[in-house]
Amino acid sequence: xxxxxVVEAWTEQPLVRFVGQSSARIVxxxxxxxxxxxxxxxxxxxxxxxxxxxxxxxxxxxxxxxQQVGESTFGxxxxxxxxxxxxxxxxxxxxGRLIVLTVFGRETSIGLVQVFFEEFVIALRQAAPxxxxxxxxxxxxxxxxxxxxxxxxxxx
Amino acid sequence: MSLVNFTTREITCKIVYYGPGRSGxxxxxxxxxxxxxxxxxxxxxxxxTQTDRTLFFDFLPLELGSISGFTTKFQLYTVPGQVYYxxxxxxxxxxxDGVVFVADSQIRQLDENLESLQNLHQNVLxxxxxxxxxxxxxxxxxxxxxxxxxxxxxxxxDALNFRGAQTLSADALHGQGVFExxxxxxxxxxxxxxxxxxxxxxx
Numbered sequence: 478x479x480x481x482x483v484v485e486a487w488t489e490q491p492l493v494r495f496v497g498q499s500s501a502r503i504v505x506x507x508x509x510x511x512x513x514x515x516x517x518x519x520x521x522x523x524x525x526x527x528x529x530x531x532x533x534x535x536x537x538x539x540x541x542x543x544q545q546v547g548e549s550t551f552g553x554x555x556x557x558x559x560x561x562x563x564x565x566x567x568x569x570x571x572x573g574r575l576i577v578l579t580v581f582g583r584e585t586s587i588g589l590v591q592v593f594f595e596e597f598v599i600a601l602r603q604a605a606p607x608x609x610x611x612x613x614x615x616x617x618x619x620x621x622x623x624x625x626x627x628x629x630x631x632x633x
Numbered sequence: 634m635s636l637v638n639f640t641t642r643e644i645t646c647k648i649v650y651y652g653p654g655r656s657g658x659x660x661x662x663x664x665x666x667x668x669x670x671x672x673x674x675x676x677x678x679x680x681x682t683q684t685d686r687t688l689f690f691d692f693l694p695l696e697l698g699s700i701s702g703f704t705t706k707f708q709l710y711t712v713p714g715q716v717y718y719x720x721x722x723x724x725x726x727x728x729x730d731g732v733v734f735v736a737d738s739q740i741r742q743l744d745e746n747l748e749s750l751q752n753l754h755q756n757v758l759x760x761x762x763x764x765x766x767x768x769x770x771x772x773x774x775x776x777x778x779x780x781x782x783x784x785x786x787x788x789x790x791d792a793l794n795f796r797g798a799q800t801l802s803a804d805a806l807h808g809q810g811v812f813e814x815x816x817x818x819x820x821x822x823x824x825x826x827x828x829x830x831x832x833x834x835x836x
Binding site for chain 2: 482483484485486508509510511512513514524526527530531534537538541615616619620622623624625626627629630631632633
């Protein structure tokens with residue numbers, strides 16, 4: 478089933494277009510810390526949260542390796558499997574550095590993903606608002622609700 | 634930084650369990666994983682060596698429930714405790730909203746605790762963050778061991794707790810103190826989020 482989840486609305490239009498153009502199975506946009514900002518595609522293709530954590534870790538470790546050999550960063554990473562491939566790349570936007578994980582199958586190719594990824598990055602940069610999002614409104618007495626939620630979670 | 638989705642009213646925070654090797658960081662996450670209902674947790678990912686020592690990190694996504702109308706999700710990570718893995722340890726700290734420092738209460742591990750704590754300060758600083766602004770709690774783990782082998786919580790507090798963080802005694806293997814630790818760091822992280830949003834509203 479194809480689903481879309483967006484934390485920041487400006488990512489949605491470029492993301493949906495990228496998935497359509499590249500025929501990717503799923504694309505996940507995340508922060509360098511591994512928090513999912515948006516995803517679109519077949520959610521069954523990957524375990525979303527784990528994939529984001531692992532994708533961010535791969536990018537962080539390859540960036541650290543790049544620095545060790547005197548490079549500021551490496552470009553996109555590509556891994557090919559029997560049925561699926563992944564393309565993992567970072568891009569800078571007015572809202573900070575983002576990481577994009579693209580999972581694709583045999584219906585497309587790494588070449589197509591790379592071509593449309595470049596267009597996707599341009600669209601993301603154009604769509605990104607410069608101003609900070611407003612902060613959440615957590616009241617000072619949130620702790621009662623937190624305690625109750627945690628007690629339920631741990632069945633206490 | 635905590636991620637807030639105003640459309641779906643979700644808050645996502647990253648918590649890192651830090652500490653020396655074999656202090657019980659992974660054990661904390663394994664206990665939580667075992668206690669929480671299936672529908673409130675995701676898959677636990679462990680990148681470990683063949684001898685089950687953490688190589689890169691453990692990862693456990695958790696849904697705490699609704700707080701002030703926001704569905705609150707925590708992503709729990711551990712770091713590899715062994716000194717050798719500092720490069721990867723530093724990477725896991727990136728974007729952390731809060732840290733649980735898991736200290737090993739054994740007397741012979743005191744130097745390792747101190748070294749790990751100094752390493753935490755150094756790595757946080759290298760991410761451009763003042764450790765005093767980062768929510769943190771300390772867990773004194775393995776308090777179930779015989780008294781002659783361990784330091785009492787007060788002694789550990791004197792030796793390790795320079796910044797006056799909240800401290801909790803634990804026996805993570807059997808779950809004692811694990812829930813309380815998660816509760817304490819959750820409150821610290823959300824309190825900071827609440828304070829920063831109040832500051833933003835005033836600004």
